Amino acid sequence: MPARLKPPSLRQRRNKASTRATLKAGGMRAPALPVRGCPCGGPVELPKPARGKRKPGRPRNPPPVCAECRGTGTLPWHHLTVAWWARLWASPMGPEYIESDVDALYITAGLVEAYWRSGGSDGRLAGEIRQEMARFGGSPLDRRRLEWGLEPPEDEQPAAPTPEPEKPRDDPRNVLRMVRPA
Ligand SMILES: [Zn+2]
Numbered sequence: 001m002p003a004r005l006k007p008p009s010l011r012q013r014r015n016k017a018s019t020r021a022t023l024k025a026g027g028m029r030a031p032a033l034p035v036r037g038c039p040c041g042g043p044v045e046l047p048k049p050a051r052g053k054r055k056p057g058r059p060r061n062p063p064p065v066c067a068e069c070r071g072t073g074t075l076p077w078h079h080l081t082v083a084w085w086a087r088l089w090a091s092p093m094g095p096e097y098i099e100s101d102v103d104a105l106y107i108t109a110g111l112v113e114a115y116w117r118s119g120g121s122d123g124r125l126a127g128e129i130r131q132e133m134a135r136f137g138g139s140p141l142d143r144r145r146l147e148w149g150l151e152p153p154e155d156e157q158p159a160a161p162t163p164e165p166e167k168p169r170d171d172p173r174n175v176l177r178m179v180r181p182a
Contacts, residue, residue, distance in 0.1 A: 020147035021096060028094035030086050033077050034106050040066040042073025076115040077109075085109055093137045094148055101136065108132040 042065075065071035077085075088094065088105070097105065108129060115125040130138065137143045143150070 018151075022151050023092035023096065023143075023151050024151050026090055026092045026094035028089045030089035030094075031102055033082070033085055033109055036075040036077075038069035038072070038073050038075050040068060040069060042066060042071060049077060065143050078113055080116045080120075081113045084112050088136075093143075093148065096137065096148065104132070105136065108136075 069075055089097075111125055111129045111132065115122055115129060118125065133139070134142045134145075137146050137148050
């Protein structure tokens with residue numbers, strides 16, 4: 001039996017970029033951002049809060065041992081980096097990333113972190129982030145290049161076109177009708 005020909009809409013897709021994908025709504029859970037040690041060399045134990053009545057003259061909250069990590073020894077990520085990371089993975093691109101992409105994305109996260117920690121105006125860092133993210137579908141243009149088409153939201157999807165009624169001459173039943181004795 002000869003192989004059935006695919007409809008032309010599918011046949012056209014041959015020889016296109018191997019990265020082609022239609023991105024559905026993502027909603028992936030982001031992997032945890034890496035733990036970064038503080039240069040202070042922590043963790044440093046914070047002084048335990050005094051039990052019972054506070055002695056007069058003693059400060060209510062002792063100042064943190066290290067302003068960067070507040071004595072935990074672990075550098076916190078900037079809230080904008082955390083938000084970027086979560087959005088990236090929750091986006092329709094999230095499911096496209098594979099395990100080995102995470103390491104490269106960690107490096108990008110470091111650049112995003114440096115960008116926000118330095119005041120959010122470093123053009124060199126912004127360029128580096130853009131360059132890195134281009135490999136991961138960071139902009140509409142990058143997604144077009146990777147042939148990552150975004151699926152339109154369900155309520156915006158055009159209704160399926162009504163199939164054209166078969167022309168009478170193509171319908172084998174018409175032939176049968178013609179030969180059927182009256
Ligand atoms: Zn520290």
